[in-house]
Amino acid sequence: MKKELVLQLKNISKTFGKVKANSNVSLDLYNGEILSLLGENGSGKTSLMNILAGIYFPDSGSIEINGESVSITSPKDAYKYKIGMVHQHFKLVDTFTAVENVVIGLDSRFNKEKRKALYTEIESRYDNPLGCANSYDEEVELKKARKLTGFDLKEASNEINNICNTFGFVLDPKKHVCDMSVSEKQTLEIIKTLYRGVDILILDEPTAVLTPQEIEKLFNVIRNMKLAGKSIIIITHKLNEVMEISDRITVLRKGELVGTVNKTDTSIEQLTEMMVGQKTELNIERSEPKGAEKLLEVKDLCVKNVFGNEVINNVSFDLKEGEILGIAGISGNGQKELLEAIAGVQPIANGEVIYHRQKKNKPVSFFHKSLKQIKRLANEGVFHDLNGKPVSLENVPNKEIKTQVKAGEILFNENETMYLKGKNPREIRELGIHLAFVPEDRLGMGLVGTMNINENMMLRSYRKGKGPFLNFKRPRDTAQSIITKLEVATPSANVQVKKLSGGNVQKVLVGREIAYAPSVFMVAYPVRGLDINSSYTIYNLLNKQKENGVGIIYVGEDLDVLLALADRILVLCNGKVSGIVDARKINKKQLGALMLGESL
Amino acid sequence: MSEIKVEEKQVNTEHHENKKPREKLFHITKRLDVSLKYKIILRVVSILVALVVCAIVLFIFKPGKFGAFFKESFNSLFGSTNKFFNILYEFAFLLGIAIAILPCFKMKFWNLGGEGQVLMGCLGAALVSKYVGPHVPNFICIILMIICAMIAGGLWAFIPAFFKARFDTNETLFTLMMNYIAMGIVEFTVQLVDPTHGSFAGLTSGVYHTSTNISILISFIVVSVLTVFMYVYLNYTKHGYELSVVGETRNTAKYIGINVKTVIIRTAIICGCLAGIMGYLVVAKQTSINKDIIGGKGFTSVMIAWLGHMNVIEIVIMAFLVAFISRGSNQVSTKLGLSGSFVQISIAVFLLTILAFEFFLNYEVHFNKQLFSKKKKLEEVKE
Numbered sequence: 001m002k003k004e005l006v007l008q009l010k011n012i013s014k015t016f017g018k019v020k021a022n023s024n025v026s027l028d029l030y031n032g033e034i035l036s037l038l039g040e041n042g043s044g045k046t047s048l049m050n051i052l053a054g055i056y057f058p059d060s061g062s063i064e065i066n067g068e069s070v071s072i073t074s075p076k077d078a079y080k081y082k083i084g085m086v087h088q089h090f091k092l093v094d095t096f097t098a099v100e101n102v103v104i105g106l107d108s109r110f111n112k113e114k115r116k117a118l119y120t121e122i123e124s125r126y127d128n129p130l131g132c133a134n135s136y137d138e139e140v141e142l143k144k145a146r147k148l149t150g151f152d153l154k155e156a157s158n159e160i161n162n163i164c165n166t167f168g169f170v171l172d173p174k175k176h177v178c179d180m181s182v183s184e185k186q187t188l189e190i191i192k193t194l195y196r197g198v199d200i201l202i203l204d205e206p207t208a209v210l211t212p213q214e215i216e217k218l219f220n221v222i223r224n225m226k227l228a229g230k231s232i233i234i235i236t237h238k239l240n241e242v243m244e245i246s247d248r249i250t251v252l253r254k255g256e257l258v259g260t261v262n263k264t265d266t267s268i269e270q271l272t273e274m275m276v277g278q279k280t281e282l283n284i285e286r287s288e289p290k291g292a293e294k295l296l297e298v299k300d301l302c303v304k305n306v307f308g309n310e311v312i313n314n315v316s317f318d319l320k321e322g323e324i325l326g327i328a329g330i331s332g333n334g335q336k337e338l339l340e341a342i343a344g345v346q347p348i349a350n351g352e353v354i355y356h357r358q359k360k361n362k363p364v365s366f367f368h369k370s371l372k373q374i375k376r377l378a379n380e381g382v383f384h385d386l387n388g389k390p391v392s393l394e395n396v397p398n399k400e401i402k403t404q405v406k407a408g409e410i411l412f413n414e415n416e417t418m419y420l421k422g423k424n425p426r427e428i429r430e431l432g433i434h435l436a437f438v439p440e441d442r443l444g445m446g447l448v449g450t451m452n453i454n455e456n457m458m459l460r461s462y463r464k465g466k467g468p469f470l471n472f473k474r475p476r477d478t479a480q481s482i483i484t485k486l487e488v489a490t491p492s493a494n495v496q497v498k499k500l501s502g503g504n505v506q507k508v509l510v511g512r513e514i515a516y517a518p519s520v521f522m523v524a525y526p527v528r529g530l531d532i533n534s535s536y537t538i539y540n541l542l543n544k545q546k547e548n549g550v551g552i553i554y555v556g557e558d559l560d561v562l563l564a565l566a567d568r569i570l571v572l573c574n575g576k577v578s579g580i581v582d583a584r585k586i587n588k589k590q591l592g593a594l595m596l597g598e599s600l
Numbered sequence: 601m602s603e604i605k606v607e608e609k610q611v612n613t614e615h616h617e618n619k620k621p622r623e624k625l626f627h628i629t630k631r632l633d634v635s636l637k638y639k640i641i642l643r644v645v646s647i648l649v650a651l652v653v654c655a656i657v658l659f660i661f662k663p664g665k666f667g668a669f670f671k672e673s674f675n676s677l678f679g680s681t682n683k684f685f686n687i688l689y690e691f692a693f694l695l696g697i698a699i700a701i702l703p704c705f706k707m708k709f710w711n712l713g714g715e716g717q718v719l720m721g722c723l724g725a726a727l728v729s730k731y732v733g734p735h736v737p738n739f740i741c742i743i744l745m746i747i748c749a750m751i752a753g754g755l756w757a758f759i760p761a762f763f764k765a766r767f768d769t770n771e772t773l774f775t776l777m778m779n780y781i782a783m784g785i786v787e788f789t790v791q792l793v794d795p796t797h798g799s800f801a802g803l804t805s806g807v808y809h810t811s812t813n814i815s816i817l818i819s820f821i822v823v824s825v826l827t828v829f830m831y832v833y834l835n836y837t838k839h840g841y842e843l844s845v846v847g848e849t850r851n852t853a854k855y856i857g858i859n860v861k862t863v864i865i866r867t868a869i870i871c872g873c874l875a876g877i878m879g880y881l882v883v884a885k886q887t888s889i890n891k892d893i894i895g896g897k898g899f900t901s902v903m904i905a906w907l908g909h910m911n912v913i914e915i916v917i918m919a920f921l922v923a924f925i926s927r928g929s930n931q932v933s934t935k936l937g938l939s940g941s942f943v944q945i946s947i948a949v950f951l952l953t954i955l956a957f958e959f960f961l962n963y964e965v966h967f968n969k970q971l972f973s974k975k976k977k978l979e980e981v982k983e
Contacts, residue, residue, distance in 0.1 A: 426859075445854075
């Protein structure tokens, strides 16, 4: 196949307010090639592609398709130039079927013309151009033709099946979107663009939500499309996938073009350097978990959703101090509900969540125990002295014991158990349990988007202090320290949180939860949508917490990170535990099999 | 069939090739940061434009009287002491109801029942005044009237809030319909108690001052105190913080363990109680009650609260402007012999114009300068 230039972006610039999303970016695309658009978060990849898809309009610069200068002012325009985009967040109507989603938004004039053609065809068949029926059969046929309003879904289904056969997709056109898995939805989005006859297909982070097996399938399809002469642009963060699939790689950094390289001439290290600007260590340091004390115990947990379906089914596990327990699973398999049930946000249908509070070196007192009890417990070897040596009170006179107890020299370790079922987050907090939780939905649950950073700091602590009034000073100090320590890019602490970029929002949320001095720390997808640097900041923070003895539950989607960061990994499939494995002894393939509910 | 499709597409592209590439004349982007200076300037401009639009409306009815609107409006403000007090009363009244429904609005509980809650407050106060008043000293009567008004208003807000919290009913419709029930109850009670007058005319107990101007002044002071209270309540107290969290996202409220139901009911009751106090003020000044005594001010106040961005200071300014327009256009319509509807039209036009200007607060319009210069150049070439 001859390589022809199909698309050229020349010096594209786009600003949002004061933020430069793209400045002077140029890009070439040939037919039958896969181009990866690589860059950290906020480097302007998606904005650039949105310009191409007609969602944004560039401030300056020009677009040439097949050598002709064009201006794309709407997604409809983009389809006219045979450009289609699959967005990261799918744009589908849940209650519609696959076919209906495909034809929605198409020009209905097309259908009218087809109907007209049908009329003329019938009329010519009966040799009667006057428009009124001469025979009964003709009338019946004309009536049928008149009833064909809207879209011809049957033909669209056939067309979809054709596309599926050509490129190797599997999709049932009659299935409703709400019944589809993420992978099916993505397939549907791709078919939607192919149905409109696109030659240039843009995929925005297509692998973010897929299992390794599904990714493989997707890549095969993409390769088939490439063979059919279509050009594909893939936006991504993931370097190994870039190396696997693409022909050429264009790297953006902070809205500017760093360069375009051929895959054969480059390496992961070079690409990282281009993306980040300096070489960063791709390894996450993982220390051995220190303590072995149980911190949190989940027993036969069942959670039902609003429709009464069990979304968590008999889940049991325990969390030790100073360890990171990773939770893997295809998204929507109960991760969200599990964390919310532990945090007290979702009601627990059945089972127990037990918190163990280890109180070390607590002095015994006569307030709680009598002399007799103390003697008995001492015989059992419960007590120790200030140096940690066991204390035995045999043959010690009572007077001596009394003075020792009063001086606080006899110590013991206590394991206090607390049941968290049926308690809301406030009640858990009032028990003195610092249960920090970074939910998946940052602005919808963890933070209040319209409030500023200071006010968001107050969410956890606003009840502190007596009287009806709020204390503004401490949250302000916390906010200031988070901004400086985590390098949150914001003009001041008085900025509404929703106006910050995704990474900074996450830093504010994680910072607040760490400032809460947690003993159990639950994080859901903390690096989703974050660039490499911010991700590593988060990993380091988590590791630091781990060293302080905090028990961490980490729900993640990037299996490489899970394998490198966690100590143990719990795999969820359909709300059930399909395995709890040692992260040091398992590989990605095995994990993928567990995620699909297969046993090892 | 697919062949037909391909042909059509070719037609489409050919058709497109004939056209010159389309370029946008302007595009609109969302504003991220709005400086205070810009906000103030925009507001002042919008108010001035709104006044001019009102004057244009008058011009349509009475050609040649463009300036009369401004003249009479300002006359209504500074013309005489009585006129000034009339504006003051209107202002206090509108502001009071707007402040009363503000916490509900901040919680995104769309309480359109200000009218009904004030009316129920009126009824409570009037009943106490009529039946208890003659038997107790005046100041005790006043206290009893206030308490009773607060209970009645609070109850009227509690009912929809309870159903919202318990069954998640739509509060907008619920509170709206409660207004008409309140009117019905007042009408019924009035017919029952005082069928000859059709109102509890001439209530004497519980009136704080016989002079109208001084009683207006007292109303104004009470409303000012309520306004300050509300400002502190919303911005500096734990309750205020809780209700704004509940208003923004229910999920966040659950996430930190705020009891959403309690907060909804508590806030609605506070709204109702404040509305009840406003009801007392109305009865004490008018010394009578009938079902139309509020005259739709409860609804106007909803718009004031909304256009004031749920911000106490902005609401004070908006309330004053609406009071000014209302009294001003009233003066205009009597002077020029227009019907009473002119007042309603002016208020509506005024609020609508300000609402339209909100667009520039949220969005920015960028014009394609190149295109303009091209056009100019073309014109130059033609010349």
